Amino acid sequence: MNKEPLRLMAKDLRKEYPRSPREMLGGYVIAARALDKCRAFLLGINGEYNYWPCSLSSQLYAFTGLSPEPVKEFVATGATDEEFAHWLAATSKVKERMEIIRWNNRMRALRLCDLDDHGQDYLEDYIEKHVPKHRPVYVWFDVYDLEEDRF
Numbered sequence: 001m002n003k004e005p006l007r008l009m010a011k012d013l014r015k016e017y018p019r020s021p022r023e024m025l026g027g028y029v030i031a032a033r034a035l036d037k038c039r040a041f042l043l044g045i046n047g048e049y050n051y052w053p054c055s056l057s058s059q060l061y062a063f064t065g066l067s068p069e070p071v072k073e074f075v076a077t078g079a080t081d082e083e084f085a086h087w088l089a090a091t092s093k094v095k096e097r098m099e100i101i102r103w104n105n106r107m108r109a110l111r112l113c114d115l116d117d118h119g120q121d122y123l124e125d126y127i128e129k130h131v132p133k134h135r136p137v138y139v140w141f142d143v144y145d146l147e148e149d150r151f
Contacts, residue, residue, distance in 0.1 A: 001042060005078030010039035014047035017148040021056050021141045022108065026085030027097075029104045029141075030060040035084055038075045055119055056144075063103050065093030110140045 011018060018036035025032035034057040041051035051057075052068040061067055066088075074087055094100055112123055127137060130147045137143055145151055 001076040002078035003043065005080075006039055006043055006076070009078075009080065010043050010045060011036050012045045012047075013037065013040040013049045014045055017150075018049060020145050020148070020150055022145070024104075025081060026088040027100055027104075028060060028064070028088065029107050030056050031085070031088060032081070033057075033144075034060055034071070035075065035081065038072055042072065042076055055122070059107060063094060064088065064091070066091060108139065108141060112137065112140060112143075115140065 013036070018040070019032040021030050021033050023029070023032040025035060034054070037046060037049050037051045037054065037057070040046040040049065051072070057068070061071070070091070075084065079087065094103070112120060115123070123140075123143060127143060131137060131143060132146060135146045137146065
């Protein structure tokens with residue numbers, strides 16, 4: 001593992017938030033956040049954030065056909081955001097731009113009632129504990145953006 005480049009790029013998730021799941025990297029939502037969490041995990045500065053298992057990252061990995069271990073191995077090389085974006089595009093089983101766009105839009109619009117039972121059950125308590133009471137959650141990504149004070 002090449003720790004020095006990782007240290008320069010990693011967010012200390014004990015002190016700051018990972019990027020929003022809405023932020024694009026390599027043409028994919030969720031990817032920038034997954035990368036932030038992976039870098040922090042590799043350096044032991046992930047705080048309460050899990051690299052794996054993670055319900056958001058699992059959506060990205062299921063869609064692209066990737067798994068957490070090869071992602072972690074590539075990120076451990078000290079890959080930049082741009083290098084990760086290129087690797088993600090080259091490694092993903094999905095090559096059609098419109099398929100990626102449709103998936104991004106599904107993820108952006110995914111309501112809590114569209115999640116599987118496990119996800120709904122988990123978020124029922126999570127929202128109560130972590131999302132400000134006066135802020136409505138319309139879609140899944142809102143949970144993270146509201147909790148992390150992005151809007």
